[in-house]
Amino acid sequence: MIELDDRTLAFQRQTRAWAQELKPLALELDRDPDAIHRHLDVAIVSYLTRMTVPPEYNPDPVVIDGHRFYGTGTLERVVLAEEAAVGDAGLLLASPGPVMSGVLVDAMGDEQQKKWFYSRIMEKPTWTFFALTEPDRGSDAGAMSTTLTPDGDHHFVLRGAKRYVGNAARADLGIVFARTRPGPLGVTAVLIETSAAGFTAEPLETIGLRGLRLTAVTLDDVRVPADQVLGRHLRATQRGMWSAVQGLNRLRPGVAAFGLGIARAAYEYVLDNRRTLNTADRHRLDRLALRLTELRQLIWRSAIAVDDNEPAAGYLASAAKARASRLAEEATLEALSCFGPGARLDHPLLDKLARDARGVEFMEGTGNIQKLNLFTGLVQGGLRRD
Numbered sequence: 001m002i003e004l005d006d007r008t009l010a011f012q013r014q015t016r017a018w019a020q021e022l023k024p025l026a027l028e029l030d031r032d033p034d035a036i037h038r039h040l041d042v043a044i045v046s047y048l049t050r051m052t053v054p055p056e057y058n059p060d061p062v063v064i065d066g067h068r069f070y071g072t073g074t075l076e077r078v079v080l081a082e083e084a085a086v087g088d089a090g091l092l093l094a095s096p097g098p099v100m101s102g103v104l105v106d107a108m109g110d111e112q113q114k115k116w117f118y119s120r121i122m123e124k125p126t127w128t129f130f131a132l133t134e135p136d137r138g139s140d141a142g143a144m145s146t147t148l149t150p151d152g153d154h155h156f157v158l159r160g161a162k163r164y165v166g167n168a169a170r171a172d173l174g175i176v177f178a179r180t181r182p183g184p185l186g187v188t189a190v191l192i193e194t195s196a197a198g199f200t201a202e203p204l205e206t207i208g209l210r211g212l213r214l215t216a217v218t219l220d221d222v223r224v225p226a227d228q229v230l231g232r233h234l235r236a237t238q239r240g241m242w243s244a245v246q247g248l249n250r251l252r253p254g255v256a257a258f259g260l261g262i263a264r265a266a267y268e269y270v271l272d273n274r275r276t277l278n279t280a281d282r283h284r285l286d287r288l289a290l291r292l293t294e295l296r297q298l299i300w301r302s303a304i305a306v307d308d309n310e311p312a313a314g315y316l317a318s319a320a321k322a323r324a325s326r327l328a329e330e331a332t333l334e335a336l337s338c339f340g341p342g343a344r345l346d347h348p349l350l351d352k353l354a355r356d357a358r359g360v361e362f363m364e365g366t367g368n369i370q371k372l373n374l375f376t377g378l379v380q381g382g383l384r385r386d
């Protein structure tokens, strides 16, 4: 049984208090994702604006009970993600901040690129994104067809299209994955500014996690300075898809924690809003509470594995993500079933939770893709059955 230390417990208490501010805003943001611009002073949004900026670039971190918090650890991020998602996962995902690009800048950027990126983040609330998925090439990201070709000695040109990219329509900075040549070693990541000529971002209509503002991106001969290509100082095997996998491994426990938070919000909604519970209902809820606790342990285990760079980290993160998205969907549907046939209309917050839960299934790879990853881990001996 994993227990949090005093420092992380203090952070958990604080994020739980911060999250109280989110629930009253959830339906407003669901109706109008641009409402986030009216709520940049909400405490947790302010924290997210700088979360993951490393100490050398953030002289003014949040201090709780005498501890400094930079959000660079995966365990503290999953603790925050669960609590914030109990408040509202949509608002958490709508917030500005470096995390979407930052994990990849950290994994592949050189010192100059990190300095440039984090100084931009520290200037003002800045949305960032990572664009991997292409139309018809989501799960099979390695088959991407966006190209990055040299244009003179000091520039490259990006050409192609990306889809379902979170926050790209409101971002200033982002990471785009593109191909310099065929094969897995031909994939490269570049840091781009959305003000560049040829970059267009069209928000997509969605029904779940609407705060995230999923976007279709078109890259029409976007010129990129050579010094914005990430990983130039790394071996070819450590760039491209390798780095995408490393980055996604770091983010995946957090996505699992969104799922856990959504499931917990549904559970708590039933406790708060069903006046009487019969024995069968109480048993259903007790079973759900147990599953929430088991899932939390798995997510914390995967976060610790990521922080400790354990070889099994990616597999554990896949297990956590697959289980979390399934529980989020099952818990929200079960909660709806406690309120009869009019539940979706009579309980709009619960209806929203069920729509959001469906969105979690696709983030950072679908359940099937996580299971394939787990299977590979078991077959190749990277993961023990126990």
Ligand SMILES: Cc1cc2nc3c(=O)[nH]c(=O)nc-3n(C[C@H](O)[C@H](O)[C@H](O)COP(=O)(O)OP(=O)(O)OC[C@H]3O[C@@H](n4cnc5c(N)ncnc54)[C@H](O)[C@@H]3O)c2cc1C
Residues within 6 Å of the ligand: 129, 130, 131, 132, 133, 136, 137, 138, 139, 140, 163, 164, 165, 166, 209, 212, 214, 359, 360, 362, 363, 364, 365, 366, 367, 368, 369, 372
């Ligand atoms: C809320 C949300 C946020 C997102 N954020 C981002 C983002 O910030 N950046 C980004 O680049 N992308 C993002 N995505 C895109 C996401 O990564 C893709 O939707 C996901 O990878 C699935 O790809 P797809 O939509 O093309 O579906 P497909 O790959 O076409 O999958 C469709 C179905 O086929 C199944 N399937 C596919 N391949 C296999 C296989 N080999 N074996 C078994 N089953 C398989 C899938 O499990 C799924 O059920 C986001 C998506 C959502 C919904």
